[in-house]
Amino acid sequence: MEDKNKATVSAAKHSEEILQLVSFNIGTEEFGIDILKVQEINRMVDITRVPRAPEFVEGIINLRGKVIPIIDIRKRFNMELADHDKNTRIVVVDIAGQVMGMVVDSVSEVLRIPASTIEPTPEVVSSLDSDYIRGVAKLEDRLLIYLDLSKILSGEERKTLAQI
Amino acid sequence: MELDNMKEIVDEFMIEADEIIAKLDEDMVKLEKHSDDLNLLNEIFRAAHTIKGTSGFLGLDKVSELTHKMEDVLNKLRKGELKTNPVIMDALLEAIDTLKLLLEDLRTGKDSGIDLAAVKNQLIAASSVGAGVEAPETKKEAKKNGKSQKIETSATATPTTPIESSTPKTESPVAQATPLPADSLELGLVEAEPAEEEREATGETQRIDGGTSLVKQMAEMRRGADQTIRVDVGRLDSLMNIMGELVLGRNAMLQLTGRITSRYEGQELMDDLNQVATQLNFVTTELQMSVMKMRMLPVGKVFNKFPRVVRDLARSQNKEIDLFISGEETELDKSVIEEIGDPLVHLIRNAADHGIELPDERVKAGKARGGRIDLIASQEGSNIVIKVADDGAGLDTVRIRQKAIEKKLASADEINRMSDKEVFSYIFHPGFSTAKVVTDVSGRGVGMDVVRTNIEKLKGIIDIQSERGKGTAIIIKLPLTLAIVQGLLVEARNELFILPLASVLETVKIARTDVASINRKEVIRLRDTVLPIVDLHSIFFRGTSSIDLAKMTNSYVVVLGLAEKRIGLVVDHLIGQEEVVIKSLGEFLGQTQGIAGATILGDGRVRLIVDPAGIFTMMV
Numbered sequence: 001m002e003d004k005n006k007a008t009v010s011a012a013k014h015s016e017e018i019l020q021l022v023s024f025n026i027g028t029e030e031f032g033i034d035i036l037k038v039q040e041i042n043r044m045v046d047i048t049r050v051p052r053a054p055e056f057v058e059g060i061i062n063l064r065g066k067v068i069p070i071i072d073i074r075k076r077f078n079m080e081l082a083d084h085d086k087n088t089r090i091v092v093v094d095i096a097g098q099v100m101g102m103v104v105d106s107v108s109e110v111l112r113i114p115a116s117t118i119e120p121t122p123e124v125v126s127s128l129d130s131d132y133i134r135g136v137a138k139l140e141d142r143l144l145i146y147l148d149l150s151k152i153l154s155g156e157e158r159k160t161l162a163q164i
Numbered sequence: 165m166e167l168d169n170m171k172e173i174v175d176e177f178m179i180e181a182d183e184i185i186a187k188l189d190e191d192m193v194k195l196e197k198h199s200d201d202l203n204l205l206n207e208i209f210r211a212a213h214t215i216k217g218t219s220g221f222l223g224l225d226k227v228s229e230l231t232h233k234m235e236d237v238l239n240k241l242r243k244g245e246l247k248t249n250p251v252i253m254d255a256l257l258e259a260i261d262t263l264k265l266l267l268e269d270l271r272t273g274k275d276s277g278i279d280l281a282a283v284k285n286q287l288i289a290a291s292s293v294g295a296g297v298e299a300p301e302t303k304k305e306a307k308k309n310g311k312s313q314k315i316e317t318s319a320t321a322t323p324t325t326p327i328e329s330s331t332p333k334t335e336s337p338v339a340q341a342t343p344l345p346a347d348s349l350e351l352g353l354v355e356a357e358p359a360e361e362e363r364e365a366t367g368e369t370q371r372i373d374g375g376t377s378l379v380k381q382m383a384e385m386r387r388g389a390d391q392t393i394r395v396d397v398g399r400l401d402s403l404m405n406i407m408g409e410l411v412l413g414r415n416a417m418l419q420l421t422g423r424i425t426s427r428y429e430g431q432e433l434m435d436d437l438n439q440v441a442t443q444l445n446f447v448t449t450e451l452q453m454s455v456m457k458m459r460m461l462p463v464g465k466v467f468n469k470f471p472r473v474v475r476d477l478a479r480s481q482n483k484e485i486d487l488f489i490s491g492e493e494t495e496l497d498k499s500v501i502e503e504i505g506d507p508l509v510h511l512i513r514n515a516a517d518h519g520i521e522l523p524d525e526r527v528k529a530g531k532a533r534g535g536r537i538d539l540i541a542s543q544e545g546s547n548i549v550i551k552v553a554d555d556g557a558g559l560d561t562v563r564i565r566q567k568a569i570e571k572k573l574a575s576a577d578e579i580n581r582m583s584d585k586e587v588f589s590y591i592f593h594p595g596f597s598t599a600k601v602v603t604d605v606s607g608r609g610v611g612m613d614v615v616r617t618n619i620e621k622l623k624g625i626i627d628i629q630s631e632r633g634k635g636t637a638i639i640i641k642l643p644l645t646l647a648i649v650q651g652l653l654v655e656a657r658n659e660l661f662i663l664p665l666a667s668v669l670e671t672v673k674i675a676r677t678d679v680a681s682i683n684r685k686e687v688i689r690l691r692d693t694v695l696p697i698v699d700l701h702s703i704f705f706r707g708t709s710s711i712d713l714a715k716m717t718n719s720y721v722v723v724l725g726l727a728e729k730r731i732g733l734v735v736d737h738l739i740g741q742e743e744v745v746i747k748s749l750g751e752f753l754g755q756t757q758g759i760a761g762a763t764i765l766g767d768g769r770v771r772l773i774v775d776p777a778g779i780f781t782m783m784v
Contacts, residue, residue, distance in 0.1 A: 048769065050753055051756065067749060
């Protein structure tokens with residue numbers, strides 16, 4: 001708890017800062033990620049399964065001649081699985097130099113919000129592990145979960161991934 | 165002269181010298197057999213002379229000093245004052261070895277304090293052998309030693325860097341040191357002054373005999389240098405990468421053209437499109453070949469050192485062995501060339517050491533006294549085949565069986581039931597040796613393990629043929645290049661996989677009745693061997709059962725080979741062949757066992773390329 005408070009304090013210091021977030025939906029929840037981490041947003045394509053890959057790795061795709069891994073956010077967050085439909089998107093992100101895609105239900109918009117609207121994560125905010133969450137942004141009519149992309153794969157998981 | 169410039173010249177010299185020395189090694193061994201070949205002798209003399217000249221000019225005292233001593237001996241041989249004999253050859257070869265060490269020092273910038281005295285004495289002793297009939301280790305050297313010291317001192321006086329100003333200075337020491345003083349002088353001038361045409365002309369008139377003038381040689385070298393460019397390997401690699409992308413693009417375009425054609429059949433525009441597509445396809449293939457060729461080196465570059473290896477071994481073991489090399493012009497990718505040297509050394513040593521018998525034994529067995537080793541390279545489609553064959557004793561299967569049982573590599577029963585061919589593969593086992601004595605050459609059971617590891621790294625295949633009393637042949641099959649590979653597309657339970665065609669030995673159609681089970685492992689009989697088989701899909705995706713015999717009505721077995729190992733992969737369909745470019749899955753998924761990487765097929769879909777080496781480790 002202490003750590004989180006510290007994080008809030010440092011967030012408050014940058015209150016003048018305007019955050020640009022790409023927001024997307026999974027199930028009934030809305031998430032936001034830092035726009036600078038997003039490379040592009042694509043429609044769903046055929047995903048090739050990779051044997052012996054971790055469960056949340058859906059497979060690999062061809063991104064204009066580059067092969068990148070695809071992560072299913074639902075699986076990652078232990079959420080109920082859903083079928084892909086015409087709104088399903090692949091958000092291509094750059095996490096610590098590693099380009100990968102995330103499957104999300106739909107992408108809604110690009111938001112500009114002052115950093116001050118981000119508040120620390122309440123105890124029970126969603127079904128997902130609060131480690132991935134930087135905070136919750138209070139928008140006019142709804143709440144948006146601000147994700148910490150670098151923590152979507154914990155250090156250990158990266159290590160296991162690298163070892164496979 | 166600029167210091168940078170100087171370094172460039174030294175680097176150039178090193179590369180040049182490496183080539184010359186490699187050639188020297190080869191020629192020397194030839195000379196031993198054809199001692200009266202004057203042309204060959206002259207060639208060797210010129211080679212030594214070139215090194216001496218250039219090294220003297222560059223101030224590489226030790227090198228020039230040593231080559232000078234070699235020249236003395238060679239000159240006597242050339243004039244017929246001496247006749248070649250093993251002692252002389254040993255001395256000369258020893259000198260060449262020392263030369264290699266000196267150059268190595270120069271390259272690394274270290275001074276490992278190589279002492280020339282011993283080699284020089286050996287040379288001097290050898291060259292004086294001819295005078296007396298006996299081999300006198302006499303102290304005739306005393307006088308010569310004095311002389312060589314003089315050379316030493318005068319040579320050290322040669323300034324290392326300032327060439328332009330050195331003309332008079334170079335002249336003096338060289339004049340003392342060599343009977344052909346003008347050579348080195350000319351060399352300095354040619355390098356330093358622009359009016360080289362003129363110089364060359366005068367240089368030539370100055371020399372009436374004394375072989376090809378060094379000036380001419382240098383000029384030739386320069387002319388040669390104008391036609392080749394040394395390119396950084398990194399640039400070639402990136403060119404290769406771009407080429408890979410182009411190949412993928414071409415594949416996609418061809419597929420698309422096919423689809424469009426089938427939809428708009430008969431329309432005039434389609435003919436045009438097809439024409440363009442065909443042309444583009446053709447050019448891409450040409451371009452790909454050219455780019456690949458740029459990375460190719462003749463395998464002779466590696467083969468060159470083997471005559472020497474065989475000669476030394478034969479001499480140390482009192483055997484008579486002739487090495488026959490063919491196909492040395494066959495070209496291989498640079499990365500493959502770099503890896504192939506070590507395994508070949510081991511194979512050749514084995515052939516000479518274990519394969520070829522002693523002359524008396526050979527005569528007893530009704531063979532010629534001298535043994536024969538063949539080293540043959542050839543191209544077969546997109547593979548290179550290298551064969552090392554000897555006409556020696558052949559592999560002793562009885563002894564291999566014994567050893568294998570001793571080492572508990574399998575039960576006695578199993579081993580005795582194996583065919584000879586299956587038993588051969590035990591020689592690749594680390595620490596496995598049937599040699600009764602460990603010599604300094606072999607017998608520790610390391611060599612064949614090295615062979616296997618390196619060939620595996622290159623995704624090559626090894627095949628052993630051996631007959632008791634007749635000899636052994638070891639055949640290595642290597643892919644031409646590692647970046648763009650021919651792939652075999654197969655389907656296993658609705659998943660497509662690509663198998664590198666270089667690792668595929670054959671495909672067999674099987675019915676469920678062909679499959680037998682040994683120790684709950686499925687096998688099929690393939691001619692005289694028992695081949696373990698495994699379902700490709702179940703290797704990768706857990707949960708799927710192993711081979712489902714009931715469904716196996718019309719399956720195929722793809723026989724995969726890696727070094728000496730074989731395995732059969734059961735697949736449902738063979739789809740076809742496509743040129744694929746291996747792309748890494750990234751550091752993220754890159755280490756997935758059994759998967760070499762992915763590629764993008766003509767239809768834009770990503771497919772996984774199976775890594776044969778991974779499959780074999782997973783099966784253990």
